[in-house]
Amino acid sequence: MPEGTLRGKPSGTIRPLPRNIKEQRSVTGSTLPPDAPSGPRTTKRVSRLKRKPSKSLDAAKGDRNPYGRAAGDYLAAGWSSPLPVCRGKKEGGLPVGRTGRGSGYASVDEIDGWVANRGNDNICLRMGPVTVDGELFDIIGIDVDHYESKGKQKLGADQLAVLEAERGPLPATWVSTNRPDNPSGIRYFLAPAGLQWKGKAAKDIDIISPGYRYAVVWPSVHPEGRQYFWLDPEGQPHKGIPDPATATKLPDEWVDLLTNGRTVDDGQTIDMDSSVDEIRRWAGEALPDFDGEPCDAMRGKGIEYWCRQIAEDASSHDKITGAHWALACLAAEGHSGLGAAAGEVEQFWTNDTVKARGKRGLGESNREVFRSGINALRKLKGQIDSGERQLIGECGCYVLTEERALHFAETMERQRKSNSSALQDDPDVPPSWAAIDLRAAMRDAVNVVATVLRRSDGAALFYPGKVHSVHGESESGKSWLALCAAAECIGRGEPVLYVDFEDSAASVAKRLLLLGVEMDSLCNPDMFRYINPEINPNKGTTADKQAFVDTVNGKYSLAVIDGVTESMTLYGLSGKDSDDVATWHQQLPKVLARHTGAAVVCIDHVTKDPTTRSRWAQGSQHKMAALDGAAYVVEAESPLAVGQAGRVSVRVAKDRPGRVRGLAGKWRKSDRTQHVADLHLDSTDTAKCEWRLMVPEDAGSSTDVDEVAPGKGKPRRILCWHMEQISRHLESLMQKEEQASDAASVAKIRAQRTRNKIAEVMEGESERRGKGKQRDYWREALQVLVDENFLEITEGQRRSHIHNVVMPYRASEDPLSDKYSGVSKETVNRFRVPRLGIDDPDESDDEMGSES
Incomplete structure (x- = not known):
């Protein structure tokens, strides 16, 4: 039995008392409504341990x-x-x-x-x-x-x-x-x-x-x-x-x-309300060719296997119950002839039990067979009606005739209509189109508080029972952020589910061990349930479906879906189609959130083109709209690598419950995000990885706006390509200036190095390549070069500002660039460069961002 439940505990077990107990109070001193008549109390005395009220x-x-x-x-x-x-x-x-x-x-x-x-x-x-x-x-x-x-x-x-x-x-x-x-x-x-x-x-x-x-x-x-x-x-x-x-x-x-003859509750769903005739009628209509000839699987895996088990084992009851359930499961998988198969096994069991061994009388044997067979059908119908198990259709053990296909389609349609009617008639299942209790809904909304992935001040980023997104570029640290959340939960003794469509089990396990997760916890599926699916559970085998049901029936604090694009592909859906995105959310993330109560985190990518990138993940905008939790953009401010200490900024792009944005920093106009945390990941000791989720310096200033022009505040690494192109352009102009033979030529060249002239040339080059002007990118990249001392400004004619190269900028030498190669800046010659002008388009198209 799960911890925390009283079902099946030994007699005399009493739950812990409230912490604030101070006195014993009579339970007979409460009052009835004024209009209720009074009367004597007559009860028998039973010896039991009393618990005091709080x-x-x-x-x-x-x-x-x-x-x-x-x-x-x-x-x-x-x-x-x-x-x-x-x-x-x-x-x-x-x-x-x-x-x-x-x-x-x-x-x-x-x-x-x-x-x-x-x-x-x-x-x-x-x-x-x-x-x-x-x-x-x-x-x-x-x-x-x-x-x-x-x-x-x-x-x-x-x-x-x-x-x-x-x-x-x-x-x-x-x-x-x-x-x-x-x-x-x-x-x-x-x-x-x-x-x-x-x-x-x-x-x-x-x-x-x-x-x-x-x-x-x-x-x-x-x-x-x-x-x-x-x-x-x-x-x-x-x-x-x-x-x-x-x-x-x-x-x-x-x-x-x-209890239908004292049916034992074995934890499985079972139809207890249908009569015997109704159960038999359902089986004959819903299961394929119930009274027909058993197919190969029904005969080999069913009749022959269980007859061998009955003959070889001395026990009897578990053999007939096991056989009936196995045969029923084969029928649910589409195998034909359940009625005839059950009859053969029952006859073999009766002969073995009554005639060969004399263990039971014929009447007792018949009653046992009857209860076992009907209960197997009750269990199967209960699981199918509840959605825990699905009928898979006709099997491939025999030729699928047109008549059989038509019969099965008709029975499935009858079952669907029957289920729909039963649902409407059930007073405990309100219709989805019925009015909702807004008072309860508002109370639930007020009680929503983020509890997973805590910052250094104790505030958390992920809400239980809600769906979130963590998205960013490759190697931006998005998976590391989710793994840190997993390590935090496991460290508190809270179960974690990790559904991995991108990585491998060994890689994820190694990272969690580096983050300090104990091996015993990591290898305990009740604490860390790792799944690496290769098939849509709705189209898989019975085992796949049952494994998915078992997963959804678990309880977790955190559920990570690593690889949204890969997951949607597995489901036969496209991330660029809004309808497909909505369908996927209904089939996986929202199912996990609703049934497990976990904070569900979907790890996704952004477009490769920084100039067309929005605050949501790549693909349809519905990826953002479908979230009922929060969305976070992660940006690597310094590289994450073995032997290094890196930093990742976490920015909140959406906060449906509204409890996180108030903890964040200033609002960035360019993408409407706010800096909510910094993930510091220290791997200088290769045997471990220490992490901290720190509060940003401007936390609590969420109502402020960055004092920058529209388009400012773009992630530093997005500007690296633009910075290099500006540097190369200015280097070329300065070499031309050195080679000029007269003052008029020098003045003309210097005039091309003003802010407006530089932006004009760069914007024209962007348009020529079909990327738009990208005006804000070029102007911000120019300012970064000045701020970081790659350029200096001198005064020209009529007080114009002339930009001069102090040291050439190369993205491959910048640790904040995706093209960083690790070359030390000390080895770069000042002002001497191998080539000048704008890079060849074919060589740098990825940085300009065509989506692949």
Whole structure:
């Protein structure tokens, strides 16, 4: 069982108490609504360890604070997981990951937090385990609806009477309701732990179990204004909160009915509500050629394999259940003849068990076979209906005839329509076109805080449950930034998912080890789950689909998708098409964010042309629009390499929740980004890599604007090519000046070295090459050359500013340039250069930026 859940724990286990407990308070001193009649309390005494309520809960008094008033009392009374639900509602605003099968129960710290922040919300209970006299039970609620709602009459009490006539009467027990003088209400029972429960006993009778639904209880207020209250087993209003251990045991006949013969909850999704006839009808319609001849795979992997297992092994029960499930999975993969294959295996198993070994009587054997086969189909239908497993179509084990193809298409269409209809009829699944509870939505938005990848001041950059982008040029440090976030999470004991479409497992593992991640943590898939996909999971094998489902069902603090372009290609999509980008986001990043709760970080590239580069990644602008978290542009300010200490600036380009921009520096007009952090990566010691995410010097000045002309503030490395072209041009002019024979020629050449004349020549060259004038780039590059002392300015005629070369500039000698070769500037001859003028276009086209 996952840590933090009470399911399956040994009897007597009690969760930690709230930290702020100071006193024991009676759980019978609460008050009912004024109009509720009083009555005696009759319960049996059960020996159990009591938990004290949090003192912080005592401060919240009055019916305006249902959750704050009662959460501690329910916890103290023994209810496992009191949860907040939107005030005045029966649903909406439930904490994520705290209801449903496989979800953990709320911790005491979480409950204290909800008391502080959501005290005025309604309160509901998730059913959980309870120990009575050393025996572990689950609390089960039988929810009977008998009233008129929106013109429709619910008849749960009548349906309950029919069931009681068949199965025997339900004994008196605790009931919660909001309808006085009405048979509606939730009846609570002790039931055997570890079973799989139906969702319904009848049309208007729901079953509330540890893995399904929840119960809104006192002192919550119904949307129609009535307050919920408790009735004791004698049917009298109860002033207080009952101990769940004093609930009545559910009769065996009812346990068998509601669990389909005590089906064990093995953690897998299963259809508990369809009747046997409905399950058989579904299998005959949905599975390919159910009653036909078994195909090669069904015969070899199914019949022959499992008959050998039955003959060779002394155990029996696990063989028939294993065989039925394996055959059902083969049918889901498109293999035909499940009905006939199951019949052959069942006959072989019966002969072996009854006749050859005499282990069972024929009647017992037949019942065991029946339960095993039906439960395998229930499990398969449940997984298909929930989307965990998909029908893959006809197999290739036999000739696909037109008749078979048409039959399968028709059955798939019927299933699709059936699923759609069932979804619409399910009261617990609101339609996507229904009105949204804006109060809950706004509350969720207010609570969004970035928690992953913290700066030196503690502020973080990535929001949990949101999708982010980190993009930049090659070797700009974008993957390093994501790996630093991963190392941070793992260091705190928080799981990380890394879906790698670009790199290799060895490379990623080596980097994380350098960043200080322990080998044990790195090699623990529960802590670091590394995936290197080679196929779209929607089009892969059953194993691929199941692996994807297992991944999505995990819980992570951070999920990295390294290589957006490669991932979209794998999905058969184009990053330049807005529809494809939207489709990819729905199929991968948003699925991970929604289901795992992780801060999802998509690592992407920018266009190679700096002059046409925007603040979003290369391709469609929808890459930015689809994000519901933040987008960051990374720019290498100094190289990242073994044996060196490098620096990467991180600029926020989008911040949908709006909690990061206020931490950043000045707003840069040229690309509308703000400097939010500096990643310092020190690899001078080749055995390790130390990193720090530092606060920028101008942090907190996000409302200020860089005092530069439009187009200023471009990343330094983007200007390197322009700087070299200016330098070469001026070097050529100065050589011509040295060779001039008269003063008039010298003056004419010097006049070409003013700011406007230089920009005019450079802009003309850009236009000739089809790149536009790039006016701002040339003027800013000229200023950088002056600021960094490659050029000096002297006064010319009429006070003009003449630019003179002090030392030639070459991008290959500049550590901030992508063309840096490591040559020391000390080896460069002053002013003596091998060639003059503008570089050959073919040699430098990449730097001008044609996208490849």
